[in-house]
Amino acid sequence: xxxxxxxxxxxxxxxxxxxxxxxxxxxxxxxxxxxxxxxxxxxxxxxxxxxxxxxxxxxxxxxxxxxxxxxxxxxxxxxxxxxxxxxxxxxxxxxxxxxxxxxxxxxxxxxxxxxxxxxxxxxxxxxxxxxxxxxxxxxxxxxxxxxxxxxxxxxxxxxxxxxxxxxxxxxxxxxxxxxxxxxxxxxxxxxxxxxxxxxxxxxxxxxxxxxxxxxxxxxxxxxxxxxxxxxxxxxxxxxxxxxxxxxxxxx
Amino acid sequence: xxxxxxxxxxxxxxxxxxxxxxxxxxxxxxxxxxxxxxxxxxxxxxxxxxxxxxxxxxxxxxxxxxxxxxxxxxxxxxxxxxxxxxxxxxxxxxxxxxxxxxxxxxxxxxxxxxxxxxxxxxxxxxxxxxxxxxxxxxxxxxxxxxxxxxxxxxxxxxxxxxxxxxxxxxxxxxxxxxxxxxxxxxxxxxxxxxxxxxxxxxxxxxxxxxxxxxxxxxxxxxxxxxxxxxxxxxxxxxxxxxxxxxxxxxxxxxxxxxxxxxxxxxxxxxx
Numbered sequence: 001x002x003x004x005x006x007x008x009x010x011x012x013x014x015x016x017x018x019x020x021x022x023x024x025x026x027x028x029x030x031x032x033x034x035x036x037x038x039x040x041x042x043x044x045x046x047x048x049x050x051x052x053x054x055x056x057x058x059x060x061x062x063x064x065x066x067x068x069x070x071x072x073x074x075x076x077x078x079x080x081x082x083x084x085x086x087x088x089x090x091x092x093x094x095x096x097x098x099x100x101x102x103x104x105x106x107x108x109x110x111x112x113x114x115x116x117x118x119x120x121x122x123x124x125x126x127x128x129x130x131x132x133x134x135x136x137x138x139x140x141x142x143x144x145x146x147x148x149x150x151x152x153x154x155x156x157x158x159x160x161x162x163x164x165x166x167x168x169x170x171x172x173x174x175x176x177x178x179x180x181x182x183x184x185x186x187x188x189x190x191x192x193x194x195x196x197x198x199x200x201x202x203x204x205x206x207x208x209x210x211x212x213x214x215x216x217x218x219x220x221x222x223x224x225x226x227x228x229x230x231x232x233x234x235x236x237x238x239x240x241x242x243x244x245x246x247x248x249x250x251x
Numbered sequence: 252x253x254x255x256x257x258x259x260x261x262x263x264x265x266x267x268x269x270x271x272x273x274x275x276x277x278x279x280x281x282x283x284x285x286x287x288x289x290x291x292x293x294x295x296x297x298x299x300x301x302x303x304x305x306x307x308x309x310x311x312x313x314x315x316x317x318x319x320x321x322x323x324x325x326x327x328x329x330x331x332x333x334x335x336x337x338x339x340x341x342x343x344x345x346x347x348x349x350x351x352x353x354x355x356x357x358x359x360x361x362x363x364x365x366x367x368x369x370x371x372x373x374x375x376x377x378x379x380x381x382x383x384x385x386x387x388x389x390x391x392x393x394x395x396x397x398x399x400x401x402x403x404x405x406x407x408x409x410x411x412x413x414x415x416x417x418x419x420x421x422x423x424x425x426x427x428x429x430x431x432x433x434x435x436x437x438x439x440x441x442x443x444x445x446x447x448x449x450x451x452x453x454x455x456x457x458x459x460x461x462x463x464x465x466x467x468x469x470x471x472x473x474x475x476x477x478x479x480x481x482x483x484x485x486x487x488x489x490x491x492x493x494x495x496x497x498x499x500x501x502x503x504x505x506x507x508x509x510x511x512x513x514x515x516x517x518x519x520x521x522x
Contacts, residue, residue, distance in 0.1 A: 006363050014351045017392070086347025090408070093311050093343075094364045095336035251315050 003096045007104025008111070014078060015112055025072045025116055029065035030123065036061045040186060051188045053217040059129045063212035064185050065120055066141070067205065070113050070149035071180055073156030073173055075105040080160040080169045098247040102157055106150050106240070113149030117142040129216065137215040140225070144215075147232040148208050152176065154239030161246045179205045204231045258325050260416045260447035261287035261310060265319035268305050279305040281471035282319065287464075289415070292438065292448040294458035294465030298506055302471040303451040304344060307420050310449070311341045324415045337365070340409035340417040340446075344424065346401045350394035354385050354404050357393060358411060365412040372411075379407040383437060399430025406437055416447045423457060435461060455498040467505045475505040 015022060041057040052060055079102075082088040091101050121131070121141060131137050159172035182199045183206045189197055200206045211228020214221045266283040269276040280302040287293040297303045308314040310321055312332040321328040324338035349357060358379055362372035380389050383403035388396065396404065402422055409417060419438065423431040431454075438461055442448050452458055458465050459479050467475040475482055482501045486492070490504075502508075 003364055006360060010349070010352065010356070010360055013356070014349070017351045082347075082349070085350070086343055086345030087349050088347070089308075089313055089343055089345075090341070090347040090361075090405075091364070092313055093336060093339070093341040094361070095333045095366075096364050 004100040004103040004107060007091070007100055008107030011075070011078065011105050011108030012111055015074070015108060021074055021077075022112070022116075025069050025074070025112075026119060029069040029120060032068060033058065033061050033065040033124075036064070036186070044187075051191075051217075053132065055130060055132075055217060056128060058124065058127065059216050060213065062120070062124045062129055062216055063209050064180075064183075065124075066117055066145045066212055067148060067180055067183075067209055069116050069120055070145050071152045071177070073109075073153045073176075074112075075109040075153040076156030076160040076169050076173075077166060079105055079157055080164065080166045083160070083164045084166065092250070098250070099244045102154075102161075102243040102247050103240075105157065106153055106243075109153040110146045110150045113146030114142055116149075117145035131216055132218050133215045133220055137220070141212060141215050144208065144211060144228055144232065147229070147236065151232055151236045151239055154236065154243055158239065158242055158246060161243070161250065179203055182206075183209045185209075204235055207231045258289065259286045259322075260289040260291070261285060261293070261321075261323050261449055263306075263310065263319065263321040266306065266309060266316060266321055267318035268302075268309055268314060269317045278471055280309070283468065283471070283473055285466060285473070287416075287447060287449055289447050290442075290445065291463045292442050292450060292461050294462030295449065295451040295468065296453070296455065296458055296465055296502060297451075297468035298508070299453070301468045301506075303468055304420055306468065307343075307418055307449070307451055311339060311418050312336055313341075337412065338415045340412070340414035342402075342405045342409040342417070342419050342422055344420045346398075346405040348393050348401055348405060348408075351392060353390050353392055354380065354396070354400075354407075355389040357404065358408050361408040362411040367411070375411055379410055382410075382440070383407045384433075397430075399426050399433065402426060402430065402434055403437065406434070406441075410441065410446075414446060416449060417441060419448060419450045421451055421453065423452065423454060431457070455502055459498045467502060469506040475501065 037058045044052060044057045044060070046052050046054060046056045079088070088101070092098070121138060125131065131141065133140070155176055156169065156173060160169045163169060163172070182203045184192060184200055189200050189206065192200060207227040208231050211225045214224035263283055263285040266280055268280040269278055283302070283306055295303055295306065305314065309316050310323055310328060312328055312335055316329050323335050326335045326338065328335050352360070355376055358376040359372045362375050363369070367375060380386050383406055385400060385404055385407070388400060393401065393404065406422070422438070423434050426434065435457070438448055438450070450461065462479065464476070464478050466473050477485065479498055483496050483498065486496045486501050486504055
């Protein structure tokens with residue numbers, strides 16, 4: 001684990017020194033937040049819309065921005081750059097567990113996720129969004145978002161390890177990206193059309209979004225919160241196991 | 252420096268590597284036998300695609316071995332890969348470095364990954380940066396380094412744990428003549444300190460200048476092996492030449508290639 005942490009620290013330095021890669025992960029989700037609220041806020045006024053629990057539509061949209069911010073998978077692009085540049089082989093030639101190489105990157109992605117989630121939430125609070133679940137809720141929101149960032153990066157790393165190509169990894173993200181939109185993105189699940197409701201129910205991302213939303217709009221409703229954490233734990237464990245398997249068989 | 256010992260630093264028997272491909276397996280290495288004694292600088296030559304890098308990657312645990320066996324520093328490469336990694340240093344063809352780290356950070360991280368404590372890693376980093384004459388650039392990000400500086404840093408990072416065997420895969424490819432000579436000096440210095448050097452190169456003058464012994468691989472098979480002098484003498488005797496052949500002549504003879512001059516250029520032609 002200490003070697004994974006050393007590599008994690010290195011990946012954090014790398015992210016810090018690549019602000020041009022970090023800025024879009026903050027800017028694009030905020031852009032979508034402004035656009036989505038601008039388009040739908042008048043349809044769903046806070047005072048009369050039951051599912052907003054007295055807040056503005058912006059509060060309903062913040063989870064979508066949090067998920068978007070944590071679904072860039074930059075770790076995978078850095079990884080594939082390392083494969084193409086030869087540093088990956090340098091690390092593989094060192095007497096360290098193969099898993100440390102992929103876990104190090106995931107540690108960095110989780111750390112970045114913590115900061116980005118906190119930044120988005122603070123900005124949202126400045127513009128009037130309230131975290132109904134309080135300080136502990138804020139912490140859970142940040143942790144859950146960072147957890148999803150690790151899961152998404154883990155899935156993207158699988159593509160990077162399999163294809164060893166930046167172009168293919170970039171394209172591969174398009175496979176996962178639609179999952180973010182097959183969710184109760186604009187309205188709660190029970191207000192979706194039937195086909196969309198079925199798709200959203202089958203989509204694990206829905207449960208992460210609903211957990212985030214619950215923490216912002218309501219006090220602790222564990223029936224909504226726990227499935228989100230469960231999805232992150234289960235999909236994360238699967239992604240990690242596949243990453244480990246793939247790097248152990250890397251030839 | 253050539254101090255042969257009973258236990259070879261590198262030993263391969265019938266080493267084979269196949270890659271799966273759509274139209275059947277590609278045979279990159281087809282049964283390589285090698286023996287490199289401790290303390291030698293051993294040159295591994297061959298044309299592009301001959302199997303040099305594949306062989307090095309198998310010996311350094313980076314590629315699985317399809318058939319045959321290899322021992323490095325007395326350890327079985329396939330059976331004890333982690334123990335082998337503790338004993339070897341590797342600088343591959345691409346000078347694999349992380350461009351966003353500084354030279355100092357990269358070498359220190361490498362030392363830490365090899366198990367050195369933070370203070371020991373810092374001390375070792377200073378020693379190595381001095382060895383490769385990169386003290387002044389140590390705190391600059393690697394992306395700003397020249398090709399020669401990157402090669403030297405790669406060399407330094409391969410030495411953090413004082414390896415018994417150092418694998419250098421085309422360490423001077425793409426370097427200007429001055430940088431090449433600097434790398435040669437460093438290879439000699441490292442070898443004088445007792446490290447066995449396994450070097451692949453396409454530059455025959457490099458092999459002539461640095462190597463105690465060498466092997467030439469072509470099409471996945473070893474086609475010549477010996478000291479530069481013995482290989483040249485052998486060619487002279489075999490072809491009854493009236494002049495001393497160069498290592499270029501040995502290489503061309505061994506790989507079935509010849510040269511012809513066309514419009515002022517020397518062109519390599521497969522026989």
